[in-house]
Amino acid sequence: MTVLNGTWPKLTNSDEFRFLSDLVMTRSSADHTIVSLRDHHAGTTRFANNQVIQNVDARRGSLAVTVAFGGRHGTAGTTDFTAGAIQDTLARAERIARISPVDPEYLPPPEPCQFPVREPAKPETMTAGPAKRLEYANEAIGHCRMENIMAAGVVSSSSTAVGIAADNGLFGYEQRADARFSLTVQAGDATGWSAAAHRSIDHLRIQERTLAAIAKSKRGRDAWELPAGHYPVILEPAAVAGLWAWLIWSLDAKSYMKGTSPFAGKLGQAIVDERLTLNNLPDHADLLGEGFTHEGLPSTSSEWIDHGILRQLTYDRFTAKEHGVNTIPTLEAPALSVEGPQAHSIQELIRGAEHAILVTNFWYVRPVNPRDLTLTGMTRDGTFLVEKGEIVTPIRNFRFHESPLQAFRHLTAWTAPMEAVTSETGKMLVPAMALPHFHFSSVTRF
Amino acid sequence: MSTPAWEEFAELALKRIAASGAEYGDIRVQDSSTEHIQGEDRRIASIRDVKDIGFGVRVLYHGAWGFAASSILSLEEVPRVADLAVEIAKSSASVAIEKVRLAPEPVHRDRIVTPYRLDPFSVPLEKKTDLLLNTMALLQRKSGIARSSASLWARRDRKLFVSSEGTQVEFDLLAGQGECTATALCEGRFASRSFNTPHLRKGYELIEETDFLREAPHVADQAVEKVKAPAVDAxxxxxxxxxxxxxxxxxxxxxxxxxxxxxxxxxxxxxxxxxxxxxxxxxxxxxxxxxxxxxxxxxxxxxxxxxxxxxxxxxxxxxxxxxxxxxxxxxxxxxxxxxxxxxxxxxxxxxxxxxxxxxxxxxxxxxxxxxxxxxxxxxxxxxxxxxxxxxxxxxxxxxxxxxxxxxxxxxxxxxxxxxxxxxxxxxxxxxxxxxxxxxxxxxxxxxxxxxxxxxxxxxxxxxxxxxxxxxxxxxxxxxxxxxxx
Incomplete structure (x- = not known):
């Protein structure tokens, strides 16, 4: 049997999900019943020291049943799709719901609606198996071997059948796929990095990204140590994404309403540079837009920050209802843009800098203070000193101590939005940016 | 513990691996149950009871690894997944430079069970939700506390590990944990203070040995003290x-x-x-x-x-x-x-x-x-x-x-x-x-x-x-x- 071409497994299709959800609905005695599906098939080829170290392929189908009696609700899940197991899952959900305390925030399932039809399941990604992933991994390794430097990275692809159904007629089903590539190359003590994520495995641009990582590592040898302090910076897109991810994750509306948010009282006010705008663009070909959320709400285009002014928050359904928000916006496909003349490339940003630190990526970014969104983290895989428009030397990695709400209050220069993804963030479109002030609080040994 | 069917699955997978010429293989069949009860701001926000069953097959062929896994436990799926693991290992081997060589280990046949006094999955749900609601009520009784949370988590892993070298170990493992947090507000600032049991391999006695209701007022007091405390001087x-x-x-x-x-x-x-x-x-x-x-x-x-x-x-x-x-x-x-x-x-x-x-x-x-x-x-x-x-x-x-x-x-x-x-x-x-x-x-x-x-x-x-x-x-x-x- 040959299964390397990606023909296994066959994911749960729409009719099968409808059959499974109907099975649950007809047997449920609850006031409300919701069934959600996640049937996920993923494979990863991982390499290090210029050879494959791990090559895996796994399929997990899971079904979750949520039921409610009045305001009492409970959820049970299973990976076993046999009739007996599904019956047992429903029974467990009902048992939980019957004895749960009434939840004052419980809401019935959303009303049925027509979800946007997108194409998040590219055939080339859905059918990409271990052979394709190995081919791409070998391409990256081959370039590195030719340069006599070490490659470590992954090529992965996944396909997922996602469904939601409720006894009020709500029904959504979608197949999604994505492919990812990331690469760290080591040239002595220096490292270079690049990463990509896309709905189409054919858009990973393995060669281009591998050569970029190699070039970065070659420039990283013999790093100088600079003192910690405040510096102008040029942040490449991945570094911008690393900071904006935390800003986006902190937009919770309930925390906002209860006063435990860094944005408390700032809705409708400027929180960053007035030229910055953040949108959700689920239809953008380079973003990972979806048709609907796990709650059964449609994903739509929306404006979150308009010329620096905070316009939206991330609502749970109860908080939205409590505050009269009729359409809950989603932000799974963030796109950040800057109004005004753009630099054509990162190189042009460098050429325009008198004195700055160029940051390729941040790592281990974590909140320090949730009140003002102060974050910490390290620079990683390519940090350089720029003087008079040129990179003059690699420098040792800094730890930063900075809030994006301060750092992005004023921009010096920027490019057009570019694709960005890191090991700690989802896929975004963000520009590379030059900022006048950024606080590096300490320096490490390499 | 594992069922006769699991051992049959293991035998089936290992036979396919042996027939492929691979030097090593193993299979893990696992049935995990997780119960997570989360309270937020004096309400029970969510109770989830999730079962996760499946198996993973690992193959070492000519010094290179292949691994495949599936949540479908059946006599048809096991050989299919075992064959896939072999094929992946073979493709890895085709580009391997340094071959994997496993350190020797004696063959073991054993059964591991977490000792416990109270099975967390048998403790009435009302008892757990009452504990969380009472804990949050105590946290929010303190003036200045704006938000509270409390949760209980329990996990059982039943697992069978069988290797081509003859090792066979059955596991029936438990783990649990409980925690609560109070968030205080003062003059636009907020600060949280938490109390938790460690995550340990124990039964529900881990929770019963912990007096959340005695700790909650201290947690709330310290959250309020913390939000009003002076900031440290560098x-x-x-x-x-x-x-x-x-x-x-x-x-x-x-x-x-x-x-x-x-x-x-x-x-x-x-x-x-x-x-x-x-x-x-x-x-x-x-x-x-x-x-x-x-x-x-x-x-x-x-x-x-x-x-x-x-x-x-x-x-x-x-x-x-x-x-x-x-x-x-x-x-x-x-x-x-x-x-x-x-x-x-x-x-x-x-x-x-x-x-x-x-x-x-x-x-x-x-x-x-x-x-x-x-x-x-x-x-x-x-x-x-x-x-x-x-x-x-x-x-x-x-x-x-x-x-x-x-x-x-x-x-x-x-x-x-x-x-x-x-x-x-x-x-x-x-x-x-x-x-x-x-x-x-x-x-x-x-x-x-x-x-x-x-x-x-x-x-x-x-x-x-x-x-x-x-x-x-x-x-x-x-x-x-x-x-x-």
Whole structure:
């Protein structure tokens, strides 16, 4: 049997999900019943020291049943799709719901609606198996071997059948796929990095990204140590994404309403540079837009920050209802843009800098203070000193101590939005940016 | 425990592997149940009961790995997945340079069961939700508390591991944890304070032995005190760190750099590498003479104390740092021979049936000293006592770290005085551990478990326990955790 071409497994299709959800609905005695599906098939080829170290392929189908009696609700899940197991899952959900305390925030399932039809399941990604992933991994390794430097990275692809159904007629089903590539190359003590994520495995641009990582590592040898302090910076897109991810994750509306948010009282006010705008663009070909959320709400285009002014928050359904928000916006496909003349490339940003630190990526970014969104983290895989428009030397990695709400209050220069993804963030479109002030609080040994 | 069908599945998979000519193979069949009850702001926000069943097949063919897994447990799916694992291993082998050679391990046939008094899955749900609601009510009874949360978590893993070498181990493992948090508001500021049991392999007695209702008022009081406390002034302070706080410091600055796969570059693209390179073994001063860090996967109730790892290697106890000198690594059967070890120390674990096992941090703990906690504090002129976990971050080679905490008290002239807020300290790992000049004795030793240790691509969550007694560190750089002035 040959299964390397990606023909296994066959994911749960729409009719099968409808059959499974109907099975649950007809047997449920609850006031409300919701069934959600996640049937996920993923494979990863991982390499290090210029050879494959791990090559895996796994399929997990899971079904979750949520039921409610009045305001009492409970959820049970299973990976076993046999009739007996599904019956047992429903029974467990009902048992939980019957004895749960009434939840004052419980809401019935959303009303049925027509979800946007997108194409998040590219055939080339859905059918990409271990052979394709190995081919791409070998391409990256081959370039590195030719340069006599070490490659470590992954090529992965996944396909997922996602469904939601409720006894009020709500029904959504979608197949999604994505492919990812990331690469760290080591040239002595220096490292270079690049990463990509896309709905189409054919858009990973393995060669281009591998050569970029190699070039970065070659420039990283013999790093100088600079003192910690405040510096102008040029942040490449991945570094911008690393900071904006935390800003986006902190937009919770309930925390906002209860006063435990860094944005408390700032809705409708400027929180960053007035030229910055953040949108959700689920239809953008380079973003990972979806048709609907796990709650059964449609994903739509929306404006979150308009010329620096905070316009939206991330609502749970109860908080939205409590505050009269009729359409809950989603932000799974963030796109950040800057109004005004753009630099054509990162190189042009460098050429325009008198004195700055160029940051390729941040790592281990974590909140320090949730009140003002102060974050910490390290620079990683390519940090350089720029003087008079040129990179003059690699420098040792800094730890930063900075809030994006301060750092992005004023921009010096920027490019057009570019694709960005890191090991700690989802896929975004963000520009590379030059900022006048950024606080590096300490320096490490390499 | 495992069913006859599971053993039939295992036999079927191993027959396919043997027929392929592979030199090694194993299968893990696993049935995991998780119950998670979450309370938020005096309501039960969610109760989830999730069953996760499946199997994973690992094959070593001509020195290269292949792994495949599925949630469909059937006589048709098992051979299909076993064949896929073989095919993937063969394709890996076609490009392999350095062949994987497994360290030898005796054949084991065993059955591991977590001892428990109360099965958490049999305790009435009302009893658990009442506990959480009452705890949150007590937290929010305090004036100034704006938000509260409380949760209970329990997990059972039934697992069968069978290898082509003849090892067969059945597992029936339990783990649990409970926690609560209060958030205080004052003049536009907010601050949280938490209380939690450790994650341990115990039954519901872990929760019943903990008096959440007695602790809740203290938690609320300290949240209010914390939000009103003065912010710390940056500078150098002596630090006295409590066991829960130290568990995270140990995890990040000792645990991860001691993983041999990181040292060898396997994690270079994600979690990172390690400054504890192989030439440093037995001659590098990692810390002061007061610092001995021991890996002990034989200790009962600990998360990594599972009898055997996912290589089928028996759990062991060994030194990582002895009297300040770095001496040992966490290994598996693949990487141990690469540094001349004749046996793996048994630290190869996967986070479930769907993932391939990899080197994981063991139960690494700080060996107790001889002082009392009060003696450690008494010898501090200007310092800070830190409890619990807060912000944390460390570079990819594990040198430069920064930690916050959950609660901070100023120490002046040998006495713990008032609370502080926004305390963050940073340092370089060997310099920090070299500044340790005292560890409290065994009577102060406490254990804390981790279940969300991220590593690997695809990402996996590792489980381990870190034990410590309070310890003192001299002249550590402290900064204020706010703004960017």
């Amino acid at each position: 500078g150098r302070y002596d630090l006295v760190l409590d066991p829960e706080h130290l568990s995270l410091t140990i995890h990040e600055s000792c645990g991860h750099p001691s993983e041999l796969d990181r040292v060898l570059g396997y994690e270079a693209n994600y979690a990172g590498t390690s400054f504890l390179t192989t030439e440093k073994r037995n001659n590098f001063r990692y810390g002061s003479r007061h610092v001995s860090l021991v890996a002990d996967n034989t200790e009962s109730e600990t998360l990594a104390g599972t009898g055997y790892d996912d290589d089928g290697v028996m759990c062991q106890r060994w030194d990582i740092v002895r009297n300040g000198i770095f001496v040992g690594y966490c290994t598996n059967r693949e990487v141990a021979p690469k540094i001349g070890e004749s046996r793996s120390c048994g630290s190869n674990r996967a986070d479930g049936w769907a993932n391939i096992p990899m080197v994981r941090i063991a139960n690494i703990g700080l060996e107790p000293g001889e002082a009392t906690r009060d003696q450690l504090i008494a010898d501090v002129k200007r310092g800070i006592y830190i409890e619990g976990h807060g912000s944390y971050s460390i570079d990819q080679r594990r040198y430069n770290f920064q930690f916050g905490g959950d609660a901070f008290w100023l120490i002046e002239n040998g006495r713990r005085t008032h609370m502080l807020r926004d305390v963050v300290y940073h340092g370089i790992t060997p310099e920090f551990w070299s500044s340790c000049d005292g560890v409290a004795d065994r009577s102060f030793r406490q254990r804390y478990g981790f279940i969300t240790c991220g590593k690997g691509q695809p990402g996996q969550s590792g489980w381990m326990t870190h034990a410590a007694s309070p310890a003192r560190f001299r002249q550590v750089q402290v900064i204020r955790g706010e703004g960017s002035s």
